[in-house]
Amino acid sequence: MPTPRYFAQAPAFPAETPVARLPTISLQGLQSGSSTEGHKLFEACNRPPRTNAGPIESKRTQLQEFIRHCSAALAVILGALDGQIGLEQGTLAALSPLDDESETSVRLLCSPPQSAPEYDRISLGGHTDIGTMTILFHVVGGLQILPDGKENVMENWEYVRPEPGCALVNVGDTLVEWTGELLRSSLHRVMTAPGDQALVQRQSVAYLVRPAQKASMRRIRGGKIPPLSEGEEEEIRPVNEWAGWRSRQIMLGHLKPQSRGGNVAVSE
Ligand SMILES: O=C(O)CCC(=O)C(=O)O
Numbered sequence: 001m002p003t004p005r006y007f008a009q010a011p012a013f014p015a016e017t018p019v020a021r022l023p024t025i026s027l028q029g030l031q032s033g034s035s036t037e038g039h040k041l042f043e044a045c046n047r048p049p050r051t052n053a054g055p056i057e058s059k060r061t062q063l064q065e066f067i068r069h070c071s072a073a074l075a076v077i078l079g080a081l082d083g084q085i086g087l088e089q090g091t092l093a094a095l096s097p098l099d100d101e102s103e104t105s106v107r108l109l110c111s112p113p114q115s116a117p118e119y120d121r122i123s124l125g126g127h128t129d130i131g132t133m134t135i136l137f138h139v140v141g142g143l144q145i146l147p148d149g150k151e152n153v154m155e156n157w158e159y160v161r162p163e164p165g166c167a168l169v170n171v172g173d174t175l176v177e178w179t180g181e182l183l184r185s186s187l188h189r190v191m192t193a194p195g196d197q198a199l200v201q202r203q204s205v206a207y208l209v210r211p212a213q214k215a216s217m218r219r220i221r222g223g224k225i226p227p228l229s230e231g232e233e234e235e236i237r238p239v240n241e242w243a244g245w246r247s248r249q250i251m252l253g254h255l256k257p258q259s260r261g262g263n264v265a266v267s268e
């Protein structure tokens, strides 16, 4: 441990600076089996029970209602896709049921107004949503997509214009995997809103549906979904394992987030 002799070589830590309150636990005490020090250590490492932020807890009922509405809308959309793909009604929705444990979440984003807007500022970097589908509600612009096949350079990104009475629906990567890339997820990001919209606060609400944790990433069989090609390895990991792997690969730079899928369908 650094001794007072070393501390004497640097200016003193300012007394008025607010600091985090951390416990000091004696290593000697732990070595000698002191239960007091052991208890202090456990208390310091133990995670307090998770709670939602106050504004979320106080709106719990409305949020539950919101989730139920979004889920019902998504069931309609997924049902229409079942029909178009040639799958039995309810196939896609059954993979992400509301009542099963999953990573499904509601994300509230808020970008503060800018008095001197920096229009090239990225507030949420380019990504595809990893889950099944996303419903996004926004009023102020800022969302951009990179059209399929376009190089990821500034001038190729296109703003999405929020429309009254409309929500934006994003296909997620899981749906791309399940359908053998028949469906496409799109690369999107959030920039400073264009024009005078940058002068006001931007808020968005996203309902991000993730599959049931126990679901499999195995490709769905049937309809227009292309069968595995000769020698192609079947993805058999459970959703959680696959999602963790994919996020890590993207973080490490081994996988690049990009618009995916939209293969020409192979007919039966
Ligand atoms: O705020 C937005 O417009 C997009 C948010 C988004 O892409 C996300 O939450 O995954």
Ligand SMILES: [Fe+2]
Pocket (backbone or CB within 6 Å): 127, 128, 129, 188
């Ligand atoms: Fe997103």
